[in-house]
Amino acid sequence: MPRPTYQPLDDSAEVDPLPVAGPSAAAFSGNRDIIRDRAGAATALAEGAAISVNNDGETEAGAEAAPARDRRRRRPRRKRSVPPQDPIIVDTEYKTGHYIDGAYESLDYEVVHSKMNVVNRLIISSYGTVWVQISRLLACCIIGSMTALCAVCLSVAIEQTAKLKFNLVKHYLYHCEGWRCMVVPFSIWLAFNLFFGGVAFYMVYLEPVSIGSGIPQIKCYLNGVKIPRCVRLKTLFAKLVGVYGSVMAGLPVGKEGPMIHSGAVIAAGFSQGKSSTLKFTTPLFKFFREDHEKRDFVACGTAAGVAAAFGAPGGGVMFAIEEGASHLHQDLLWRFLFTSFLATLVLKQLLSVVYGHPGELLFSGLLDFGAFGEGRIDAIGYEGAAYGLMAIVLGLLGALFVFLNVRISLVRRRCLTSWPLRLAEVLLVSTCMVLMVAHLVMVTGESQLYGHSIDAFILRCRLTPDVLGMTDLLLQTPEASLRSLLHCKPGTYHVLPMGLFAVYYYVFTLWTYGLPVPSGVFIPSLVAGAAFGRFFAVLLLTYLPEADWVDPGKFALFGAAAMLGGVVRMAISLTFIIVEAAGVVSFGPVLMFVLIISKYVADCFNESLYDAHIELDGIPLLSWRPPPESEHVLVTDVMAAPVRCVHTCETAGAIYDLLDSCAHNGFPVVDPPAPGEESDEAPPPLEPCHSDCSDQEASPAPERAARAVHGRCAHHGRYRGLILRSQLVEILKHKVYLEEVRSRGAVLYNEDYPRYPSHTEVHLSADERRMHVDLAHYMNPGCTVVLQSANLPRVYAVFRAQLLRHMVVVNNSNQVIGMVTRKDLARYRAGGPIWRRAVHRLPVRRPRPPATAAR
Numbered sequence: 050m051p052r053p054t055y056q057p058l059d060d061s062a063e064v065d066p067l068p069v070a071g072p073s074a075a076a077f078s079g080n081r082d083i084i085r086d087r088a089g090a091a092t093a094l095a096e097g098a099a100i101s102v103n104n105d106g107e108t109e110a111g112a113e114a115a116p117a118r119d120r121r122r123r124r125p126r127r128k129r130s131v132p133p134q135d136p137i138i139v140d141t142e143y144k145t146g147h148y149i150d151g152a153y154e155s156l157d158y159e160v161v162h163s164k165m166n167v168v169n170r171l172i173i174s175s176y177g178t179v180w181v182q183i184s185r186l187l188a189c190c191i192i193g194s195m196t197a198l199c200a201v202c203l204s205v206a207i208e209q210t211a212k213l214k215f216n217l218v219k220h221y222l223y224h225c226e227g228w229r230c231m232v233v234p235f236s237i238w239l240a241f242n243l244f245f246g247g248v249a250f251y252m253v254y255l256e257p258v259s260i261g262s263g264i265p266q267i268k269c270y271l272n273g274v275k276i277p278r279c280v281r282l283k284t285l286f287a288k289l290v291g292v293y294g295s296v297m298a299g300l301p302v303g304k305e306g307p308m309i310h311s312g313a314v315i316a317a318g319f320s321q322g323k324s325s326t327l328k329f330t331t332p333l334f335k336f337f338r339e340d341h342e343k344r345d346f347v348a349c350g351t352a353a354g355v356a357a358a359f360g361a362p363g364g365g366v367m368f369a370i371e372e373g374a375s376h377l378h379q380d381l382l383w384r385f386l387f388t389s390f391l392a393t394l395v396l397k398q399l400l401s402v403v404y405g406h407p408g409e410l411l412f413s414g415l416l417d418f419g420a421f422g423e424g425r426i427d428a429i430g431y432e433g434a435a436y437g438l439m440a441i442v443l444g445l446l447g448a449l450f451v452f453l454n455v456r457i458s459l460v461r462r463r464c465l466t467s468w469p470l471r472l473a474e475v476l477l478v479s480t481c482m483v484l485m486v487a488h489l490v491m492v493t494g495e496s497q498l499y500g501h502s503i504d505a506f507i508l509r510c511r512l513t514p515d516v517l518g519m520t521d522l523l524l525q526t527p528e529a530s531l532r533s534l535l536h537c538k539p540g541t542y543h544v545l546p547m548g549l550f551a552v553y554y555y556v557f558t559l560w561t562y563g564l565p566v567p568s569g570v571f572i573p574s575l576v577a578g579a580a581f582g583r584f585f586a587v588l589l590l591t592y593l594p595e596a597d598w599v600d601p602g603k604f605a606l607f608g609a610a611a612m613l614g615g616v617v618r619m620a621i622s623l624t625f626i627i628v629e630a631a632g633v634v635s636f637g638p639v640l641m642f643v644l645i646i647s648k649y650v651a652d653c654f655n656e657s658l659y660d661a662h663i664e665l666d667g668i669p670l671l672s673w674r675p676p677p678e679s680e681h682v683l684v685t686d687v688m689a690a691p692v693r694c695v696h697t698c699e700t701a702g703a704i705y706d707l708l709d710s711c712a713h714n715g716f717p718v719v720d721p722p723a724p725g726e727e728s729d730e731a732p733p734p735l736e737p738c739h740s741d742c743s744d745q746e747a748s749p750a751p752e753r754a755a756r757a758v759h760g761r762c763a764h765h766g767r768y769r770g771l772i773l774r775s776q777l778v779e780i781l782k783h784k785v786y787l788e789e790v791r792s793r794g795a796v797l798y799n800e801d802y803p804r805y806p807s808h809t810e811v812h813l814s815a816d817e818r819r820m821h822v823d824l825a826h827y828m829n830p831g832c833t834v835v836l837q838s839a840n841l842p843r844v845y846a847v848f849r850a851q852l853l854r855h856m857v858v859v860n861n862s863n864q865v866i867g868m869v870t871r872k873d874l875a876r877y878r879a880g881g882p883i884w885r886r887a888v889h890r891l892p893v894r895r896p897r898p899p900a901t902a903a904r
Contacts, residue, residue, distance in 0.1 A: 149893045150667030154275045154714060155854040155871045156340040157773060158376075161829045184334055188320045188346060189384055193353045193391035195319060196312040200357040200392075201399040203289055203304055204415050207296050207526065214241050214297065215524045222520075235487050238299070242479035246298035249566040250475045252291030254468060259287040261562070262569040263310025265659045268372055269668050270313070271348055273852040273871065276668075280317035280347065282326045288314070291567035296526065298475075299482045301558045303527055303572025305358035305416055309351055309368075312392075316350025317343060325804055338799035345381055352385045353392035355626065358415050358571075360396070362389035364626030371622045372659075376852055416528055416572070418631040419536050421602065426639060431598055433639070439585055439604070440611040440643040443578055444650030447615015450559055451651070451658050458563045458665055471565045478561055485553045486523045489546060519546045527572045534579040534605045544587050551580035562658070570658065574616045575609040582608020606631065607643050614644040618657035653883045667894060669875030675845035676877045676888045682841040687874065688858045688867030694765045695772065696721040697825045701786065702818030704777055708808040714774045715855035717865045718828045719766030764864035770828035771855060775805040780827060782811050786820035834859050837866060845874055 166172050221234040253260045258278045266276045278284055292307040318324060320343060322334035337343065348369050355365035366385045370377065397410040426432055465471050519542060522533050542550075558573040586604035589596060610627050614620060624641045628634060655661065663670050693707060694717045707716070779801065834857045835844055848856055848869065858867035872893060880889040 147664075147891060148667050149669050149872050149875055149891050151872065151893045151895050153668055153872075155669075156270075156273050156275050156344070156852075157775075157854055158273055158341045158344060158852040159829070159832065159854065160339075160341060161773075161776075162831045163829055164826045181336060184336070185384065186387075188334060188337070189349055189388045190391060191319045192312070192316045192346065192350050193388045194395050195315045196308075196350060196353040197357050197392045197395035197399060199285075199289060199311055199315065200308055200354075200396055200415055201403065203293060203308070204400075205403055206293055207304065210293075210297050211526050214238075219524060222524075231487065231491075235483055238486070239480060239483045241297065242299040242483060243476055244298075245294040246300070246475045246479040246566070247294075247472070249291045249294030249298055249300075250472050252287040252294065252567060253565045256281075256284050256287035257565075259284050259291055259567050260565055261567065261662070262306030262571075263288060263313075263567075264306055264372070265663050265666075265668075267310055267313045267347070267351055268659060269663060269670050271344060271351070272670050273854070274668055274670060280314045282314070282318055282324060285311055285314040285318075288567050292569070295566045295568050298479045298566075300478060300561050300564070300566065300568065301482070301527065301554060301573040301576070302561060302566070302568035302570075303416075303575075304569060305571045306569025307567050308358040308415065308569075309354035312350040312352075312354025312357065313347045314350070316346040316348075316353070320346035321802075335799070338802040340803075343803075345384070348381070349384050349388040352389045355622075356389035356392045357396050359626045359630045360393055360415075360417070361626045361629035362386070362393045364622055364629055365389035365392075367625045368619070368622040371619055376850070416630055417532065418606070418627070419532050421535075421606070421631055421633045421636075426635075431596070432603075433642070435585075435589070435599075435604075436607050436611075436639060436643050437646055439582060439608055440614075440646035441650055443581060443608060443611035444615040444647035445654075446555070446581070447612060447647060448651040448654040450555070450616050451655050451661050454559055454562055454658065455655075455661050455665065457560065458662070461563060462665075475564055475566055478557070478564060482557060485557065489523060489549060489553070490520050519550065522550070527576050531572065531576050531579055531609070534576065534583050535602050535609075537601075539586075539590065539601050542583060542587065544584070544591060547580065547584045547587055551577060551584050554580055563662070570616060571613065574613040578609035578612025579605035580608075581612065582606070606636070607639065610640050611643050611647040614647040615651040616658050618648045618651060620644040620648045655882070664878075669872045671845070671849045671871065671875060672878075673849070675842040675849075676879045677886065679841045679845075679877060679888050682877070683837075684835055684839045684841065684844050684858055684869065685837055685867065687841060687844070687877075688869050689873060690867040691763070692717060692765055692865055692868045694719045694865060695777075695824060696766075697769055697828075698787075698821055698823055700818065701781060701784075701813055701820050701822060704822065705781060705808060705811070705813055705818070708774065708777060715868070715870075716772055716774070716777070717765070717768060717857050717868065718770045718772055718824055719865055720769055722766065764860055764862075764866050766865060768834065768857060768859050768863050768865045769825065770830040771832040771857060772824055772828040776827055778805055778808050778811065780822055780824075781808060781813065782806060784817065785822060786817070787823055788820045832857065835869070836861070841874075841877065844869060845877075848874055 160172060162172060218234045218238050221237065256278065258266065258276065258281075263279075266279045270276050270279055288307050288311055292302070292304045295302045296304055320334055320337055322332070323330040323338070337346070352362075352365035352369040355368045356362045359365075366382070366389055369385050370382075394410075398408075401407055401409050461471075461474075465474060522530055522542070525533070554573065555577045558570070558577055561568060561573070562570050582604040583601045585608065586599050586601040589599045590601075593599065606627070610623065614623055617623075620641065623644055624637060627640055628637045651657075656664075660670070660672075693711055693713055695704065695707065697718055697720060832855070833847060833851060833853060835847070837858055837860050844856065847853075848871075854871065856869040857865055858869060860866050876891045876893065878889050878891060879886050881887055
């Protein structure tokens with residue numbers, strides 16, 4: 050018998066499909082039926098027949114269609130076990146909070162290695178020349194310094210205004226008689242809250258993207274999603290003024306989360322050397338005007354924001370890695386560390402000057418946990434069990450927090466649709482916060498101030514050993530309340546007021562996040578967790594008075610970490626942040642233990658608060674891993690088809706008509722058909738196209754599905770490269786035609802970055818429409834492509850690792866058959882609790898078509 054030899058296939062050969070069994074005649078039951086033989090199912094769909102698969106794998110056709118070996122199986126025999134079935138993809142109904150918003154576009158993180166860029170040296174490697182490295186270092190210096198300056202200005206403004214507010218309230222609260230002791234001070238408090246609540250709301254009215262902490266928006270931006278107006282200068286102003294108003298309105302918010310967004314906006318602006326808002330352009334940082342360079346600087350600004358907020362440069366680096374940057378290299382990691390340490394150093398220097406101690410690095414950041422002394426764990430067994438139990442309880446409370454907050458946000462979106470109603474809710478929450486304080490003061494029965502007054506310097510630094518009561522806990526900013534919970538002596542707070550305060554603060558934090566005001570969830574979660582932790586400690590001391598290992602301060606610290614971990618689910622970066630803010634390295638292992646428990650307990654029920662709100666907004670975020678049990682989904686089921694393609698040599702009129710007929714942002718470049726050669730599928734007419742092939746409008750027809758299984762999917766020509774919509778517009782704008790030698794030259798795309806003009810702003814005469822453009826000089830020939838035989842996990846992993854915007858699907862002959870975009874992949878998500886988690890396929894909400902495409 051001769052030995053088989055290897056025979057390679059040429060470019061025009063197709064792989065023969067596997068033999069497929071004939072179709073059956075049973076009824077096809079829909080999406081929830083399991084089709085074990087994929088090729089047989091597609092063949093049956095193509096021929097108009099229906100398929101049914103039973104548990105035994107036998108057909109229901111007549112005896113004349115069954116082979117002889119199947120007829121012998123009719124005699125009674127012992128039942129076999131049911132074979133394992135393929136996982137089911139659940140199609141989610143279109144409703145609020147369960148869809149992908151088609152209005153969101155992706156960023157072009159992939160570097161365009163076109164001939165034009167190579168000739169004009171517009172491609173910069175991760176290292177670049179010496180001047181590029183110096184420019185990057187200078188940009189990082191500016192980002193770190195400006196972030197620290199904004200943090201100091203915000204901190205000083207809040208502290209001075211809070212001092213004025215609470216001193217006035219204390220004066221009327223402790224120097225009065227009769228009913229005026231409650232009415233007058235709380236009326237003043239209410240007036241402050243309502244005024245600053247209106248200021249915070251007005252900032253969101255001016256710039257809606259400044260709502261919330263901004264961390265979900267920055268996380269999506271670094272993931273590759275273009276969030277409109279997310280990194281504008283106007284957004285920075287609205288965020289800083291708005292969070293100042295939110296804190297002074299008495300809302301349970303913090304300024305640390307918004308500082309992360311502020312650092313990202315500063316990085317996005319100063320790293321470009323130009324401002325579209327202020328209408329000026331400088332030659333500085335000209336090489337950084339592209340998406341992937343801007344992304345790296347935004348990640349550095351995120352790390353600087355964390356470092357300035359918490360005084361934790363290591364925590365800033367870990368936060369940027371864990372929640373921000375999706376694509377890391379050694380040079381970028383060094384920039385993270387440099388920017389974070391510089392922001393911390395500048396912040397400490399500025400604070401020492403402001404508080405009269407120039408040159409002394411006494412201050413850590415906007416949030417100071419205070420000194421914990423030696424920080425010992427006296428009874429590791431008892432304390433470990435107590436901290437573990439508390440982490441489980443607070444992890445459950447964190448999951449409940451996310452669940453209820455999502456439901457409240459859905460009610461807001463359905464009912465509070467007008468701006469007056471949204472303003473009324475903000476003012477209502479500010480009023481309820483004053484009523485909460487009044488109720489706690491009346492319940493505790495405190496009418497005099499315990500201990501001495503606290504001046505501004507002690508508020509900034511650490512607490513004195515004076516005994517503070519519940520009233521003093523409420524008459525201060527959230528950061529000062531957290532330090533009180535961490536450092537007050539045992540016996541300061543009793544069971545009833547501490548329990549009421551913990552429940553009240555948890556509920557109001559739950560109600561506040563999602564209000565139309567700039568707000569952060571870090572500080573209120575820490576305060577609520579510290580209150581619960583101190584409440585557990587008070588309970589233990591009540592029933593175990595001889596337990597000398599029960600320290601209310603340590604319980605408050607680990608309770609704060611557990612609550613925050615259960616809400617935001619960041620174990621690694623939170624460990625660094627809390628350890629650096631508390632200044633106790635010995636607590637690191639226990640903090641990691643508590644955070645991991647609370648995170649994984651909460652993960653059993655739902656996702657983090659940030660991811661839940663990202664899903665509510667319909668943002669096509671790609672998680673770290675593909676959906677589970679999706680290996681049976683092929684790329685031909687996910688891709689968009691048919692595809693709008695361009696040839697390597699096109700007329701200007703054809704390019705203009707293509708741009709006018711659709712809103713697509715990427716077009717595969719293919720070879721023009723040779724004389725006498727036609728593609729499998731005729732090119733579609735240039736009529737308006739509003740679908741990006743991510744929903745049922747673009748679902749593959751049965752014939753195309755069957756042809757895809759057999760490797761004969763309709764193609765549009767041999768693939769040569771990819772060209773972006775912005776590149777085509779710039780080519781038309783600069784009128785780079787083959788017929789005109791004078792117009793040939795470089796098209797510098799970064800001149801109009803990041804706001805490229807529309808094709809409607811370009812005028813083409815009748816003669817110019819007939820002129821030709823050589824797109825092979827400007828296209829990206831090295832884009833990532835995938836074969837039609839790949840499955841969803843493989844495509845997802847490559848797309849997520851490289852943060853692509855487009856991925857072309859080709860057949861075995863390198864011919865274009867489809868396109869995969871972010872929304873095509875983001876539709877497939879894992880949903881449900883851990884015990885019944887499944888793959889969900891979300892619908893896509895279509896944006897309104899542009900006026901040019903509606904003609």
